[in-house]
Amino acid sequence: MRVTKRNLRGRDGEIRIVPETLDDLWHLKYIIEKGDLIFALTKRKADTSADKLRPEKAEKKTVRLGIRVEELEFHKFSNRLRIHGLIEEGMDSGHYHTFNVEEGLDLSIIKNWKKDQLERIDEAERSSKRPKVVIVAIEEGDADIGLVRHYGIETYSHISQSSGKGEGTLRDVFFEEITGQLVHAASESESIVVAGPGFTKEDFLKYLMSKEPDLASRIITEDTSSIGMSGFQEVLRRGAVDRIMEESRIARESRLMDDLLKEIAIDGKVAYGLDEVRMALDYGSIDTLLVADEMLRIEREKGSIDSFLRAVENNQGKIVVFSTAFEPGQKLLALGGMAALLRFKI
Numbered sequence: 326m327r328v329t330k331r332n333l334r335g336r337d338g339e340i341r342i343v344p345e346t347l348d349d350l351w352h353l354k355y356i357i358e359k360g361d362l363i364f365a366l367t368k369r370k371a372d373t374s375a376d377k378l379r380p381e382k383a384e385k386k387t388v389r390l391g392i393r394v395e396e397l398e399f400h401k402f403s404n405r406l407r408i409h410g411l412i413e414e415g416m417d418s419g420h421y422h423t424f425n426v427e428e429g430l431d432l433s434i435i436k437n438w439k440k441d442q443l444e445r446i447d448e449a450e451r452s453s454k455r456p457k458v459v460i461v462a463i464e465e466g467d468a469d470i471g472l473v474r475h476y477g478i479e480t481y482s483h484i485s486q487s488s489g490k491g492e493g494t495l496r497d498v499f500f501e502e503i504t505g506q507l508v509h510a511a512s513e514s515e516s517i518v519v520a521g522p523g524f525t526k527e528d529f530l531k532y533l534m535s536k537e538p539d540l541a542s543r544i545i546t547e548d549t550s551s552i553g554m555s556g557f558q559e560v561l562r563r564g565a566v567d568r569i570m571e572e573s574r575i576a577r578e579s580r581l582m583d584d585l586l587k588e589i590a591i592d593g594k595v596a597y598g599l600d601e602v603r604m605a606l607d608y609g610s611i612d613t614l615l616v617a618d619e620m621l622r623i624e625r626e627k628g629s630i631d632s633f634l635r636a637v638e639n640n641q642g643k644i645v646v647f648s649t650a651f652e653p654g655q656k657l658l659a660l661g662g663m664a665a666l667l668r669f670k671i
Contacts (some may be wrong), residue, residue, distance in 0.1 A: 326353065328447035329431070333438060339645065341433040345453060348475040348654035350406045350426060352449045352649070354399040355618050356436060356442045359626065364391045365424050365432040370511045390415035392422055401479075401650075404428065440638070441621075441646060448574070449475070456607065458569050461503065462549065463529055465519040468503050470510050472555045473566060475574050477651030478557045481510045496587055500532040507540065516569045520547040522559045542666055543579070545569070556653065575651050581615060582653035585664055586619075594670045598661035605665050613640040614668040619649045620662030 326349040344350050359364065368385040388534035391414030398407045406426040412418050412456040414628040427430060433574060457471040459481075484506060485501040512519055516539070519526045526546050533542040539653035545568070561576040562568060562583065588595035596605040605611050614637050624630035637644060642665075647654035 326446065326453055327606055328446065328450055331656040335445075336437055337435050338438050339435045339437070341431065342446070343431050344406075344426065344428055346428060347401060348452070349449055350428070351399060351401065351474070351476045352445055353406055353426065353649075354397060355622060355646070356445055356652065357394060357397055358436065358622075359394050359396075361394045361434060362391055362413065362494050363394060363410070363424065363434055364389060364431060365426070367422065367424055369422065371452055377616055381627070383571070388416050388565060390422055390424075392424065393399070399477075414578055428518045439625075439634075441451065441634065445646075452574075457512075457515040458566050459507070459515050459565075460557050461517065461519045461526075461529075461550035462560070462568055463503070463519065463526050464523060464552050465525050466499070467552060468499075468521075469552050469554075469556070470503075471504050471554075472510065473575070475660055476648040477575055477654075479556065480554070482506050496528075497532070500529055501536075502541075503529065504533060504537060508537065511540065511543070515543070517544045517567070518547055518565045519544050520549045520556055521552055522548070522563070523596070540544075554652070558655065575648065575653070578647050578651065578653040581613065581645060581654055582647075584666060585615065585660075588666065594667040595664065596667060596671070597664035599663055602663050602665050603633070605667055605671055606636055606642075608671050609640050609641060610667040610669055610671050611634075611637055612668045613643045613645060614646055615645050615657055615664045615666070616664040617647050617649050617654050617658045619658060621646060651652065 327343040327345060328340060329343060330420050332339045333338050350463065355554040360443045366387055366389050369388050370385050370650065391410055391571060393413050394408055394409040395410040400407065404427060408424040408426060409421065412420050416421060452475065460478070462469045468484045469480040472481050484502050486495055519530055530541060530546060532543060546561055550558045558579060561579045566576050585595060596602045621630065634644060647657050649655055649658050
């Protein structure tokens with residue numbers, strides 16, 4: 326994410342940004358809220374009497390509009406964020422319009438900014454300067470390629486060893502197909518973790534060094550007990566992604582969820598569910614508050630959660646917002662959407 330303007334003076338501050346990745350669009354879903362004023366360049370038909378007579382002839386022109394947000398929806402498979410609302414500034418004021426926000430669109434957000442939203446923008450800015458990571462989880466005959474996103478791990482492809490004929494041995498054909506997929510999945514700047522049980526990963530790395538030495542030079546290996554999504558999560562827990570990305574958001578969430586579940590298992594220093602967490606705040610016991618992004622969005626629309634978050638921070642508690650697009654965030658949502666690791670048991 327690239328920030329081109331930041332003016333936070335007054336109640337409603339303006340931040341002008343250019344989303345550069347799919348991750349940035351996901352961040353915007355939790356930054357932009359109903360009631361915010363958004364400015365962007367967009368295409369809109371001129372509404373003239375001639376156009377009404379011959380609507381098929383109406384031409385769209387590029388205009389800059391400001392709309393008051395009423396709805397927004399993230400479409401990760403079409404790489405866009407749709408923002409819908411009433412036009413307040415620009416042509417056709419009083420009519421509705423939808424911004425289709427894609428990578429590279431310059432937009433201004435004017436709103437009463439919350440601390441966690443500013444932190445999310447800062448994190449997205451820092452992350453844009455870090456190397457990206459692709460994970461290959463491989464065992465004999467099967468492999469999965471995953472892309473590490475801010476909102477979780479996105480499965481890129483699954484490759485199975487064919488029983489048919491090909492050039493060379495079946496294993497070489499299998500490795501060749503993984504290599505082809507990896508070349509497309511990993512750009513020149515992306516780092517790669519090759520993980521899995523047994524020695525297949527080392528054999529694949531040797532194959533890759535002979536075929537694609539530049540690609541092989543960006544690889545580190547990691548032992549895991551499985552492949553697929555569970556294998557990807559083992560990689561995160563073992564810290565391989567952190568060693569590359571310094572501090573990966575989802576690796577941190579995986580570790581915190583592990584800590585939370587361990588404390589729950591021993592009836593330890595933990596609270597979960599809104600009522601228990603509020604009681605922990607009353608005792609001044611919250612060390613780290615874990616909150617699911619979907620719960621934060623819903624509670625924020627009700628207008629009651631921001632004073633609670635400020636109270637946690639005033640008591641020197643840390644706040645971590647979990648992505649519900651990833652398994653730790655889904656587990657947190659199942660626990661009530663909010664939990665806390667405590668300084669002492671209550």
